Amino acid sequence: MRFNHLDLNLLVALDVLLEEQNITRAAERLHMTQSATSGVLGRLRTYFEDELLVQVGRKMQLTPYARELATPIREVLLTIKSSITAKPVFDPTTSKRHFRLVTSDYLISVLFAQVIQKIHQEAPNITFEMLGPSDNSGELLIRGEVDLMIVPERYIIEGHPSKLLFEEEHVCVVWQGNTQVGDTLTLEQYMDMGHVSVGFGRTRHMSIEEWFMNQYGFNRRLEVITNDFNTLPQLVVGTQRIATMHQRLAYLYAEYLPLRILQPPVKIPVMREFMLWHRSVEGDPMHRWLRERISAFIQHLENPPIAGRDTSHPEARLAK
Numbered sequence: 001m002r003f004n005h006l007d008l009n010l011l012v013a014l015d016v017l018l019e020e021q022n023i024t025r026a027a028e029r030l031h032m033t034q035s036a037t038s039g040v041l042g043r044l045r046t047y048f049e050d051e052l053l054v055q056v057g058r059k060m061q062l063t064p065y066a067r068e069l070a071t072p073i074r075e076v077l078l079t080i081k082s083s084i085t086a087k088p089v090f091d092p093t094t095s096k097r098h099f100r101l102v103t104s105d106y107l108i109s110v111l112f113a114q115v116i117q118k119i120h121q122e123a124p125n126i127t128f129e130m131l132g133p134s135d136n137s138g139e140l141l142i143r144g145e146v147d148l149m150i151v152p153e154r155y156i157i158e159g160h161p162s163k164l165l166f167e168e169e170h171v172c173v174v175w176q177g178n179t180q181v182g183d184t185l186t187l188e189q190y191m192d193m194g195h196v197s198v199g200f201g202r203t204r205h206m207s208i209e210e211w212f213m214n215q216y217g218f219n220r221r222l223e224v225i226t227n228d229f230n231t232l233p234q235l236v237v238g239t240q241r242i243a244t245m246h247q248r249l250a251y252l253y254a255e256y257l258p259l260r261i262l263q264p265p266v267k268i269p270v271m272r273e274f275m276l277w278h279r280s281v282e283g284d285p286m287h288r289w290l291r292e293r294i295s296a297f298i299q300h301l302e303n304p305p306i307a308g309r310d311t312s313h314p315e316a317r318l319a320k
């Protein structure tokens with residue numbers, strides 16, 4: 001198919017070429033030979049009257065014009081995918097749609113494991129792929145390579161739809177045998193203790209409590225940095241260290257590990273978790289159904305009291 005003398009099939013190849021900036025890798029993704037991919041690049045250069053990719057040393061780089069083309073071409077392909085290839089009518093019981101979600105291990109543990117179970121009961125053939133947060137998570141969503149991101153408010157991407165799912169508090173966790181603190185925690189004690197925290201990605205983006213502490217000039221003594229939230233409570237057991245973590249996850253692990261849960265000595269702002277998706281799938285019926293089910297199931301899980309938990313004390317109460 002041609003539009004304004006351009007073979008539209010070449011747009012897919014151009015999108016891959018601009019992303020990979022490498023003939024070999026682009027050929028592998030396009031399931032073409034390197035010579036055929038080079039030929040496609042030649043046709044694109046002729047049509048756009050621009051080199052698009054130029055050799056600089058051992059690498060290829062985008063020309064200024066190619067950088068301008070990258071986003072609109074990706075948007076066009078996403079629009080075609082969502083508006084033309086998506087079925088206007090679908091049956092959840094028979095759909096075999098595959099969804100890719102960016103979410104943390106904390107969210108999978110406290111909410112999404114149950115959400116996925118619920119969805120499976122209504123749509124048994126839908127499959128999921130869970131990706132952990134990374135330095136390029138936002139780029140993956142912008143490129144349409146993931147269907148949803150479940151992230152704190154500060155990671156919302158302007159120009160794409162989002163919805164608040166729930167709010168979360170933070171608590172401090174120590175081993176039951178910790179002799180440095182009792183049932184309450186002062187700021188002086190908190191700052192004197194060794195801390196366990198979480199860092200993500202190559203640049204080691206720290207979790208919210210570290211960001212908050214830095215905002216107010218508090219420098220904690222970080223003795224252990226792990227790469228997921230589920231190991232935080234495990235790494236304080238048998239030590240005099242402390243971890244600041246999500247309240248729901250802390251109570252989940254307190255049912256299995258010898259932990260004490262304490263209120264932080266300073267008020268950490270409530271964390272607001274949002275569901276975020278690309279604007280091109282806003283009207284996709286199956287995507288909309290999934291968003292609605294996730295939201296409904298999370299609201300259902302938020303309401304009933306958790307069995308076996310003493311909710312008579314403020315420190316044992318889930319955030320609402």
